[in-house]
Amino acid sequence: MLTHADDESLGRTIRLGAALWALPHGPSPDEDVPETAVARAHVTELLTELGWSTVLELGGLSPVHRSLVASVATLVRLGYPCDIGYLTRQARIMERAAVHDLDKMEAYDSEAEQVEKAVASAVLYEPLLMSLRRPAQSGESARRYGL
Numbered sequence: 001m002l003t004h005a006d007d008e009s010l011g012r013t014i015r016l017g018a019a020l021w022a023l024p025h026g027p028s029p030d031e032d033v034p035e036t037a038v039a040r041a042h043v044t045e046l047l048t049e050l051g052w053s054t055v056l057e058l059g060g061l062s063p064v065h066r067s068l069v070a071s072v073a074t075l076v077r078l079g080y081p082c083d084i085g086y087l088t089r090q091a092r093i094m095e096r097a098a099v100h101d102l103d104k105m106e107a108y109d110s111e112a113e114q115v116e117k118a119v120a121s122a123v124l125y126e127p128l129l130m131s132l133r134r135p136a137q138s139g140e141s142a143r144r145y146g147l
Helices: 012-021 034-050 053-061 063-078 084-107 111-145
Strands: none
Touching: 012 063, 012 111, 034 053, 034 063, 034 111, 053 063, 084 111
16 A cells, blocks of 8 residues: 555645555445435535535545445434435534644655555544544533533
């Protein structure tokens, strides 16, 4: 995966994407279930609403896009809410995290180091972010409802 970080013939966004695509991702959507078509429509609407046109254009080529569709399909199948308003609010939170990530990444001198930082961030910090969510929920629950 880090060979992409050193490929100076690629633009920075392509280098970042190629390196990150090489990482393991969640499951691909099950094309044999009807929820996948519903989920794909939700994801398309979401990406359009967010203005994330590059992600929309790459669509099914992207393992992240496929994983997102699979996640939404699971929510649809299980009857959990995943309307566009909810997804948009969650995506906007992640958008702010992405700005922070790229700001930190740009502190590295070379583009190769920046791509390596992005990969390390995905591998090391994504689990950290998910681990921070539950204590944040616990703290918010205690503030709202007490112990």
